[in-house]
Amino acid sequence: MNSAFIWILFPVIVAGVLLIIIRWRTLSSIVAAITALILAALAAWLPAQEQIVIWRWVIPFSESFLFFGRQLELTAADRPTLVVLYFTVALWFVGVPLARPTRLFLPLGMAIVALFAAAIAVEPFLFAAVLILIAVLLSIPLVSFPGKAAGRGVLRYLTFQTLGMPFVLISGFFFTGFEGGPGDPVIAAIAIALLAIGFALLLGVFPFHTWIPMLAEDSHPYPAVFIFLLLPIAVLLFGLGFLDNYVWIREDPNTLLLLQLIGALMVVIAGVWAAVEGNLSRMLGFAVLLDIGYSLLAISLAIGTDPVNYRLIFLSGLLPRGISLGILALAMSSLNRRVSSFGIYDLRGLGKIFPGTSTSIIIALFCLAGLPLLAGFPFKLGIIEGISSQAPVISIWVILGSFGLIIGTIRLLISMVSSENVSDDRKPESRLLIVFLLVGVGLLFLIGLFPNIFLQLISKFPGAFTSLG
Amino acid sequence: MMIELISIPVVILTFLTGTILLVSWEWRFSVVSLALQYCCVFIMVAFSWPIETAAVKLVAGLIACVVLGLALFNLPKDYTHQNRLATSEIIFRVIAAILAGLFALTGATKLVELFAEISIEQAYGALILVTLGLLQLGLTEQPLRVVVGLLTVLSGFGVIQAVVESSILITGLLAVITLSLSIVGAYLLTSPTLEEAK
Numbered sequence: 001m002n003s004a005f006i007w008i009l010f011p012v013i014v015a016g017v018l019l020i021i022i023r024w025r026t027l028s029s030i031v032a033a034i035t036a037l038i039l040a041a042l043a044a045w046l047p048a049q050e051q052i053v054i055w056r057w058v059i060p061f062s063e064s065f066l067f068f069g070r071q072l073e074l075t076a077a078d079r080p081t082l083v084v085l086y087f088t089v090a091l092w093f094v095g096v097p098l099a100r101p102t103r104l105f106l107p108l109g110m111a112i113v114a115l116f117a118a119a120i121a122v123e124p125f126l127f128a129a130v131l132i133l134i135a136v137l138l139s140i141p142l143v144s145f146p147g148k149a150a151g152r153g154v155l156r157y158l159t160f161q162t163l164g165m166p167f168v169l170i171s172g173f174f175f176t177g178f179e180g181g182p183g184d185p186v187i188a189a190i191a192i193a194l195l196a197i198g199f200a201l202l203l204g205v206f207p208f209h210t211w212i213p214m215l216a217e218d219s220h221p222y223p224a225v226f227i228f229l230l231l232p233i234a235v236l237l238f239g240l241g242f243l244d245n246y247v248w249i250r251e252d253p254n255t256l257l258l259l260q261l262i263g264a265l266m267v268v269i270a271g272v273w274a275a276v277e278g279n280l281s282r283m284l285g286f287a288v289l290l291d292i293g294y295s296l297l298a299i300s301l302a303i304g305t306d307p308v309n310y311r312l313i314f315l316s317g318l319l320p321r322g323i324s325l326g327i328l329a330l331a332m333s334s335l336n337r338r339v340s341s342f343g344i345y346d347l348r349g350l351g352k353i354f355p356g357t358s359t360s361i362i363i364a365l366f367c368l369a370g371l372p373l374l375a376g377f378p379f380k381l382g383i384i385e386g387i388s389s390q391a392p393v394i395s396i397w398v399i400l401g402s403f404g405l406i407i408g409t410i411r412l413l414i415s416m417v418s419s420e421n422v423s424d425d426r427k428p429e430s431r432l433l434i435v436f437l438l439v440g441v442g443l444l445f446l447i448g449l450f451p452n453i454f455l456q457l458i459s460k461f462p463g464a465f466t467s468l469g
Numbered sequence: 470m471m472i473e474l475i476s477i478p479v480v481i482l483t484f485l486t487g488t489i490l491l492v493s494w495e496w497r498f499s500v501v502s503l504a505l506q507y508c509c510v511f512i513m514v515a516f517s518w519p520i521e522t523a524a525v526k527l528v529a530g531l532i533a534c535v536v537l538g539l540a541l542f543n544l545p546k547d548y549t550h551q552n553r554l555a556t557s558e559i560i561f562r563v564i565a566a567i568l569a570g571l572f573a574l575t576g577a578t579k580l581v582e583l584f585a586e587i588s589i590e591q592a593y594g595a596l597i598l599v600t601l602g603l604l605q606l607g608l609t610e611q612p613l614r615v616v617v618g619l620l621t622v623l624s625g626f627g628v629i630q631a632v633v634e635s636s637i638l639i640t641g642l643l644a645v646i647t648l649s650l651s652i653v654g655a656y657l658l659t660s661p662t663l664e665e666a667k
Binding site for chain 2: 067068069070127130131133134137138140141144145146147148149150152154155158159162163165166169170173174176187190
């Protein structure tokens with residue numbers, strides 16, 4: 001038995017099975033969700049030792065697997081990430097019968113998550129860039145539908161992600177032999193510049209951010225948000241690999257400054273655009289950009305000051321983001337068939353016709369903005385506090401960025417409760433959908449009201465981001 | 470030795486194929502140019518790698534051309550006419566390609582300084598491919614041109630990568646990316662003509 005078999009090969013096989021049973025949406029959704037849940041549970045509870053005893057059988061277990069001369073290694077330190085990854089997709093797969101995205105969503109989604117797991121596992125870690133790109137290519141049929149020409153957002157997504165990979169790989173080749181120190185300063189500067197451009201392309205950093213709102217507008221909300229959630233996590237974990245392996249980059253004060261400036265820039269730009277945006281799908285894209293900006297700020301704090309607290313803050317940011325985006329994806333998918341477009345003025349009166357869905361969308365957006373009482377608040381407050389102790393001016397800009405999203409959400413709220421202007425399709429909201437949304441919204445309030453319980457849970461993830469300390 | 474003798478003609482052919490890809494609206498020319506471009510990439514990679522390993526790039530590239538060609542063959546006949554370029558646009562693109570080629574000529578010496586193992590012909594070829602690919606990407610929003618532009622940039626990157634890295638895994642993964650990109654291109658080209666599943 002091998003960890004790569006369990007978390008990489010097995011999901012790929014299941015993806016093949018899901019492709020065979022693609023006609024039966026509910027069945028394939030159940031199979032996919034149960035598989036992902038089992039994999040998350042195994043990551044949480046399977047002991048990381050050389051032998052696993054199951055009743056009478058003693059099965060030898062290895063954490064590494066040799067593949068074409070390179071290693072795929074999933075150690076105990078990677079388990080928390082695997083739990084997060086597979087648990088998130090399990091929740092996502094459960095919602096498929098309600099959201100009704102393209103039928104390819106389940107098999108390709110499972111294959112994508114297996115590729116992200118492989119990206120975490122591959123040694124040298126640089127090769128993760130190639131695996132992430134393969135996952136991106138697999139995701140294209142999810143966001144571009146048959147019968148419709150490929151949108152500009154899809155083409156830009158494909159372009160930026162494909163261009164990001166060579167930049168990161170070439171910078172990695174420059175870095176070879178630089179593990180101990182920067183060596184030749186000119187080459188180090190070129191390598192860092194290439195690395196920064198590569199990650200800017202992969203993460204959608206300004207000015208390469210345009211694909212996120214465009215893709216949100218062009219595609220079905222469910223698979224688009226699935227990509228917006230998982231891709232930045234995979235890329236950020238890959239980026240942390242650089243900080244892990246090249247200590248001198250981590251200890252360079254310019255790295256900290258660069259991360260803070262880029263993070264703040266993303267928050268501010270996303271906030272300003274969200275405040276004036278007239279389309280809910282694009283506003284969702286800007287909310288995602290804002291959250292990626294906060295993640296960069298969290299990483300900058302993790303490498304700059306108290307690593308224990310801010311490591312927790314980085315991890316704790318993933319759950320509120322996952323739940324908020326899940327609510328938005330599900331609610332917008334249900335509206336997708338009921339409204340002509342997601343333009344704010346086309347959503348007038350929606351709050352009266354679909355109160356549950358509308359309220360969930362508003363609360364999820366407020367959570368992403370970091371409004372008090374909601375799950376995003378403790379995470380964002382922690383980051384703003386941390387930043388203000390180092391660079392008060394940046395923290396003020398970050399607060400203004402969050403306000404931008406709050407203003408945009410208030411505009412949406414005003415439109416939703418104003419006079420009715422939606423289609424005559426008065427088919428009531430599905431009860432199951434309301435239950436899903438209520439559970440999600442309840443969790444957002446629960447985490448927002450009792451963040452300590454949640455942080456204690458997160459702190460039990462022992463190995464995550466160990467080297468950032 | 471034989472390969473080194475033909476290095477300069479290969480660089481010139483790389484530039485010509487890249488320029489044809491930039492200005493051509495007839496898909497047959499584009500696919501043949503792309504196939505020729507992969508032959509050039511194979512030769513440039515063979516400066517650094519054994520022929521049998523370099524052949525991976527050639528085979529993957531040619532399969533990509535076949536995939537794109539088959540998708541384009543099945544498109545409605547008016548596709549070519551929709552993508553026809555105006556004469557002024559062709560002139561603009563040729564001038565832009567020449568400027569990109571000149572940039573590659575000047576930039577190649579810097580690349581040789583950075584990577585000691587790279588030959589000047591490889592540096593010329595790689596930079597020509599990268600600059601013409603980026604130019605292609607900057608001038609279009611058509612799926613075929615976007616995919617061809619990305620394949621061209623990745624080919625240029627592949628030449629540089631061959632000099633600094635000889636891992637079998639990364640060679641295989643890059644071949645997978647080439648094939649996947651062509652399949653994605655074929656999907657994006659044909660998806661408007663497909664019926665949505667109920």
